[in-house]
Amino acid sequence: MGVQLRNRAVSSLLTGIGADDVTLRVLDADADRFPALDLPSDWFVAALVDTSHNTEFIRVTARNANLFTVERGQEGTVARAFSAGDRVELRVTAQAWEGLARNDWHRPLDAAGNVVAPKLLNAASFALKGDWSAFFPVHRAVRVFQNADAAGYVASSNYEARAGRTVVSVAGLSLDAGLVLVEVGQDVKAAPRYGHAATADHATSADRAEQADSASTFGGRAPSHYALAHHGHSVDDLTEVVGGKFPSSVLNIASEDAAKTGKGTGLMSAALVRAAIEAQAKGCVPHIEIITASQTWTVPEGVFQIMVEVVGGGGGGNRAKDIVKPSVDYTSRYGAGPSGAYALKALKVTPGAQYEITIGKGGRGNGSNGFWGDKYCRGENGGTSSFGSEITCTGGGNIACGPGVATGGDINLNGEQGIPCSATGNDGRGGHTPYGRGGYSMGQGNAKAPSGSGFGSGGGPTSGTATHGSVAGDGQPGCVIIRY
CATH class of the missing domain: 2.40.10 (Thrombin, subunit H)
Incomplete structure (x- = not known):
């Protein structure tokens, strides 16, 4: 099959x-x-x-x-x-795609290799001599050759031992008196939908059979614009395939298809719609690695493309009061710990190739773990995270630094400064990242402001006191995320 x-x-x-x-x-x-x-x-x-x-x-x-x-x-x-x-x-895989591309349909053959002809029973069922119940399992696509060729799927299949025949009931099509041949294909799981009625009417029997065969690709039903795609319409017409929007990988395939077929920019064949959605659903990201320690990473066997996300370390929060000169207030200029930068990039790779991964540390808050920073009570800078020479995301920090800066990605997002706290305290926070939330501020008193959470977020600021008892929150280390 x-x-x-x-x-x-x-x-x-x-x-x-x-x-x-x-x-x-x-x-x-x-x-x-x-x-x-x-x-x-x-x-x-x-x-x-x-x-x-x-x-x-x-x-x-x-x-x-x-x-x-x-x-x-x-x-x-x-x-x-x-x-x-x-x-x-x-x-x-490539082997699986080749199997799909062949679009295998199979005919019931007897021991001598002759086609077993169906006998029409009614508009929804036919019979074949012998036991063919295993050949026609429920939900398999069927196509019939008759006066009006049609495609549908198996609703039931039962062998009647006394009569020596198998009765097959079908759905999604109507059988007529010209029935001469039946073929069985892929498992469609549910009734295929062929799209707009006008499109279904002018599609050939092969088109409709391919759509029935392809319904399994879309979780049991072909999307309502699948037939439009088969006839080379714009991807703008294909609004129901993936939540109303095609993923970029599908659009890229559409552009490649246009270049190869000459049908015009943004036109897609049904085969490429099917391939793109199937790849998006099954083959693109079967593994996710979240790396939190610097290391040498080796591309696994059989992997040729990866998606990499890098987050720099978050900066430590600041104290708003100078330890030596409590009357000096730096809140308006410094305060929250800035977050590290974020970048995302798709890379073509070779199995066995190695990449050096560096994970940026989280900066200590001012007064935290023995770190008192400079005379302006600023927190420690976060460290730089990187993936080989491809992507670099610096850490956030307030000592001649500021929010982290991203370079090398297909998407580059610099870090966030965060919100400084006021003299009374509880209204600031550290910078956020896509994978982390900045720590919130702490008012005056002998307590530590909350540290950031997740990856690359900044530590919470504090309004501080003249003592060492009130300290700012720590920034969080960065990370590297690899999907393949």
Whole structure:
């Protein structure tokens, strides 16, 4: 039948496997997350990933509950041993896309290789001689060749032993007296929707069958503008595919498609709509690493593109009063701990390549942990975070610094200064980041202002006193987040 897909098909190995093993078991509770593989020609691609991110692609050719029969070392990867608890997940890979592109449809054939012709029973059912119940599982796409060719899906399939026939009921189409051939395709999970009536009317039977086959890509139904995309309409027409807005990755594919097909800027084929949404939903970000310590990071096997986010360290908060000269008030000029900068960038990478990651420290608040800063009672600067030579985000700080500055990203956001507190105290806060909230201020008294939270946020300021008892809050360290 061809490649099968399923959303959120993820589990772990129940027991370890060696490099030569051709079966594996996932956790019992996760088994039904994966495609059923009803027919001998059904398959899907999965990835085995260990704790060091070593990855092996496998082709799963049969599934009996949680027991998978597999072909090892697919798509340029090498079979290796994996331990119990290592990750198993369905992946949409080049091999899977090739299977989808073939758009496999299969005809019922007898032992001699002859097509088994259907017998029309009524507008919603037909019969075939013999037991074909396994060949026509519920929710599989079907297309029929008749006076008015049509496509729909299997509603039920029952073998009648006494009559020696299988009765198949269909939905989403109407059978007519010209029925001569039936083919079965992908699992659509629910009734496919072909879009606007006018579009469905002028689509060919192949168009409608492709749309039925593709419904599984969109979580059980094709979006209402899918047929429009098939006929080369502008991406502006495709407003219902992803919450009313196409992700940038889809728009990029649309531009590439326009260049290749010559249909004009922003035109998309149905195949590319399908590919882009499937990649967005399944293949783009299966892993997220949140790195909080400086290290050398190695690109895992099988990874060729990553998305990196970098956050600089947050600055420590300031005391508003000079320790030596309490009458001098610096609140209007300095106060809150500024936050570190933030940047995001998509990078093409090579498996095995290494990148040096630096994580910027959080700055200490003035008076915190033995840090008294300069004569202006300013907090300590946050440290710089970086990903190789690609992205740099400086830390926030008030000692000849200010909010952090981002460079190298596709998106660069400088840090936030934060809000200084007044002489009475409780109305300021440190700078925020996309992943952190600045600490709030503390009024006069022998207490410490709150530190920031999350990553890269600034420490809270304090109105201070002439003693060392009132101290400012600390800034938070930065981080690097890698998605692939």
